[in-house]
Amino acid sequence: MSSSSRAPVVAPNRVLRACLYATLLVFAVYYLLPLYVMVMNSLKTLDEIRQGNMLAPPREWTVKPWGDAWSRAQIGVEATGLxxxxxxxxxxxxxxxxxxxxxxxxxxxxxxxxxxxxxxxxxxxxxxxxxxxxxxxxxxxxxxxxxxxxxxxxxxxxxxxxxxxxxxxxxxxxxxxxxxxxxxxxxxxxxxxxxxxxxxxxxxxxxxxxxxxxxxxxxxxxxxxxxxxxxxxxxxxxxxxxxxxxxxxxxxxxxxxxxxxxxxxxxxxxxxxxxxxxxxxxxxxxxxxxxxx
Amino acid sequence: MPAGGCGLARKKLNFVSLVKGGDDDNNDDDNGGAFAVRAVFNVIFDDNGGAFAVRAVLNVIFDDNGGGFAVRAVLNVISDDNDGGAAVMSTLTAKLQDWIPRLVLSPSAAIIFVFVYAFIIYTGYLSLTDSRLLPSYGFVGLENYQKLWALPHWHRALLNLAIFGILYIVFCTAVGLLLAIFLDQRIRGEGFLRPIYLYPLALSFIVTGTAWKWFLDPGIGLENTVQRWGWEGFAFDWIKDRKLAIYTVVMAAVWQSSGFVMAIFLAGLRGVDDEIIKAAQMDGASGFTIYRRIIIPLVRPIFLSAFVILAHLAIKAYDLVIALTGGGPGQATELPATFMYSYTFTRSLMGIGASSAVIMLAMIFSIIVPYLYLELRQPKDRS
The missing domain is CATH 1.10.3720.10 (MetI-like)
Structure with a gap:
């Protein structure tokens, strides 16, 4: 998969190319959205998550969930974290x-x-x-x-x-x-x-x-x-x-x-x-x- | 010995000790072993008696105990034999050289034979027995298969597999082909977009399932978010709906795998001969016609590859369902893979579990075996 060396097959029509880029960007958002949501919500407090709007960045940033997940969360019977x-x-x-x-x-x-x-x-x-x-x-x-x-x-x-x-x-x-x-x-x-x-x-x-x-x-x-x-x-x-x-x-x-x-x-x-x-x-x-x- | 030779020898030493570490887990005598190996490689770089050195290496690799002694013994042989018996050495060398490849292949072949083929036969046999919580060897013929096909639960799993499999293959192929064709139009920022389409493949299905479970949860996910944006009547609770939950599995699975299809199609499109396309362009064919009539037919083998790979992934699908829905609500997203696990290990009906596994294997082999047969045959036909 080296970079393309061929002339574009579909004629370089401006409108068409705009649609092309738009589609590709929409798909990029589709693939990135779950990751974005995960990262943003891992940095929110639980209260803020319950209030909804999963797409918004945290109002109050916290790394406590990361620490909890790593070393304190309850998994199985013991609270060892991951x-x-x-x-x-x-x-x-x-x-x-x-x-x-x-x-x-x-x-x-x-x-x-x-x-x-x-x-x-x-x-x-x-x-x-x-x-x-x-x-x-x-x-x-x-x-x-x-x-x-x-x-x-x-x-x-x-x-x-x-x-x-x-x-x-x-x-x-x-x-x-x-x-x-x-x-x-x-x-x-x-x-x-x-x-x-x-x-x-x-x-x-x-x-x-x-x-x-x-x-x-x-x-x-x-x-x-x-x-x-x-x-x-x-x-x-x-x-x-x-x-x-x-x-x-x-x-x-x-x-x-x-x-x-x-x-x-x-x-x-x-x-x-x-x-x-x-x-x-x-x-x-x-x-x-x-x-x- | 020149310095460069030493460097090479050290590299080899590391490798051999890795192989050795794989063969036996007791590292107590590692020092002695490593020393012997170093000696062997010194011999190799002396440029004569290569075959004996190889035999010594084999001893180090395959002997479970006393490897060091064996090496030392062989070293003695080498030094003793240097003054005579060259003819004997060369026949020995030839014989040994004949067998080394097979010896090297044999551990892997043995592992595959036991862990794949013997295990398949064992599970196949269990499917004909009255095994429940533990394997038992009372032969019952095809009773388990009759019971299996009488279970509505199993029919549900097969129906779900059909829905999931077809939609998964169709959507992955459509999205993958679309993205590949679009990316192939000399897109600025392709190097930026392509990795974004592909990264879900690096994730575990458990991670994907966790993310999507939440995303699709009506209480806190998409439904809730859209309602907060002001669209009060918006409803998206498929994951809780017995009739629609299987489609949420499709969504998450397509998200994860469509990038793969894009990658193989893109590789195929890039492999199409430019001359053909230029000729068609000179004839005045439009871009769409060129794709429809020339390029897509040329990459037809990739459709087959994509189909085979996606179909076998669909039949194997297990982790995603476990993480996303756990097979529920009810049995709404049960698939053969989850059915087998729960019957064998949760419900203690091992005979029925084994028979469902045999049917999964039969489904996969009926797709894969003809495909591999074609793939492996083709090079011979061409030459």
């Missing part, structure tokens, strides 16, 4: 992203440069795993995690996220390495370089972009996961998304909307930050499976 769950998510995401990306890189390398009979079938089966509805694996996953003695732990969630992330990372690296000149690999082989040497010295140095794509994709998916966290998380492994849902949907007491919004933004912040800092790779990951060539 902080421990944020830490759970970080402890889960870092190893899961690292290991699934490393495995994906090696798989992509094997499946493009060291193919063997049946390699395509293996790839098809790995790829198909990206699309399964996770409901089909929930019951056996719970039993296997119990069998391994890691049910309810962060290690268990890491294992689950690796298992269901390999498909994506393998797809990314396979497509990327497929366009890497195989002659270079053969030449290095003739010079006596082995499997890992070639990977380290030839492929890996030029894998920066796809490493970023894969890591960002995995980070976003795993951070945002809810189903596995809700099914297999226990007190000291529940991730941020599940804690946020518990905070928002807890029926006891007064609904502190401003705290809910601050919590929602806290849960969204890491992935939003990654998106803002490296949106290009984020988009490449999204479109990798859908657009060929």
């Amino acid at each position: 902080r421990p769950y944020f830490i759970n998510s970080v402890l889960m995401v870092v190893p899961a992203v690292t290991i699934s990306t490393v495995l994906g890189a090696l798989n992509g390398y094997v499946l493009t440069k060291w193919t063997f009979r049946g390699a395509n079938v293996v790839f098809a089966l790995i790829l198909l795993s990206c699309f399964i509805p996770f409901q089909i694996v929930l019951i056996p996953s719970a039993r296997v995690l119990g069998f391994l003695g890691i049910s309810g732990t962060t290690a268990g969630l890491v294992l689950i996220h690796i298992a269901y992330g390999i498909g994506f990372t393998t797809l990314f690296f396979r497509n990327y390495y497929a366009s890497f000149p195989t002659e270079l690999i053969r030449a290095a082989q003739i010079d006596g370089a082995g499997f890992f040497r070639i990977f380290w010295s030839i492929l890996l140095p030029s894998s920066g972009p796809i490493l970023a794509v894969s890591a960002i994709w995995q980070f976003t998916n795993i951070w945002n996961d809810f189903l596995f966290g809700a099914s297999f998380g226990d007190f000291d492994s529940i991730p941020m998304t599940v804690a946020l849902n518990n905070l928002v949907s807890s029926s006891s007491g007064v609904k502190e909307y401003n705290v809910h919004f601050a919590g929602a933004i806290l849960a969204a912040l890491p992935t939003l930050l990654v998106y803002v800092l490296s949106g290009r790779y984020f988009v490449r990951g999204l479109t990798a499976g859908a657009v060929k060539g």
Whole structure:
């Protein structure tokens, strides 16, 4: 998605172009509105929210909801705020992203440069795993995690996220390495370089972009996961998304909307930050499976 | 060894220790292991005996215990063998090189085999048993499926999926295509607009659900705000309405996903050959005609991709419903994914839950498998 180089297809009629810009701006407002509303209302007092007008900026700015969401809000039985769950998510995401990306890189390398009979079938089966509805694996996953003695732990969630992330990372690296000149690999082989040497010295140095794509994709998916966290998380492994849902949907007491919004933004912040800092790779990951060539 | 070589070796060292960390969680003997790995890479950079070094690395990666010793042993072999037996070495090297790729692929293949395919078979089997709170292996044939299809609750979930799925796909595609075409008109500020259309994709459905739940809440959200602006009669309480609540799920889901469709269409539009468009313009075709008759037919494969991806996302949709409506009011926004979860884990009817999961899988595979088959075949046909 580089910038447009083509002459405009629709004739550059002034009225038409004004309509074009107007439509694009209306959609921009539509996409931004929920975020704007969340941010503004997370900075209001609860009284002010109850008085209505969600679109107005706060009359009386306060950051107290943010502090409450982070360290004081009631989640489940204890008033710990979201902080421990944020830490759970970080402890889960870092190893899961690292290991699934490393495995994906090696798989992509094997499946493009060291193919063997049946390699395509293996790839098809790995790829198909990206699309399964996770409901089909929930019951056996719970039993296997119990069998391994890691049910309810962060290690268990890491294992689950690796298992269901390999498909994506393998797809990314396979497509990327497929366009890497195989002659270079053969030449290095003739010079006596082995499997890992070639990977380290030839492929890996030029894998920066796809490493970023894969890591960002995995980070976003795993951070945002809810189903596995809700099914297999226990007190000291529940991730941020599940804690946020518990905070928002807890029926006891007064609904502190401003705290809910601050919590929602806290849960969204890491992935939003990654998106803002490296949106290009984020988009490449999204479109990798859908657009060929 | 030159300084540059050292730098490279250190990079590799980090990588290997990462892989190692993934294989076993006890970091007690990390020091010894790292030392051995460093030694291996020194050997690699000595430029002979590469294959043995690789084998040593494999030992480090795959041996759960005593990896360091294995490496040291191999190192001894390397130094011993340097003075003779070159022929033996090269056949060994060749054999080893044949097997390394498969060995490297095997952990992932094993994980996928167990966690995807064996699990699917297990759930499929459970759907034929009398499992309730816990898995049980009393075979009951297709009884669970008969019970499932007799449940109005399940029919409700399927109907909702049809409504949600169709509207979600249609609106996402329409909005995505419209935005892509508009953005493709040499728009000033495209670099500013595009990220705005796309950022919802970075959010968790739980966050989206939280935001929209509130936005759609008649008491404090949009309805209340518009009424305060002076339009007293304004009513927008779909989220509380059993007949209309499913449409609020569509709204939030389209908000989240339409940017994705925009991105793939835009990539496709940018890939259309300029020459074709210029030729059509010279023939006097208007902008709309060029789009309708030339460009949109050219990006037809993207419609298929968008459809497949959106359809499978719709069938998988779970988090958004949980965060936005919790499946309610009543069962008004229940989808197969939420149905499966509540029957399996809340109502303790695991057999029925498993059979609903099998049907979800069948729905997705009937869309995805033909698509992937076409996608994976095409490159071969061309060459």
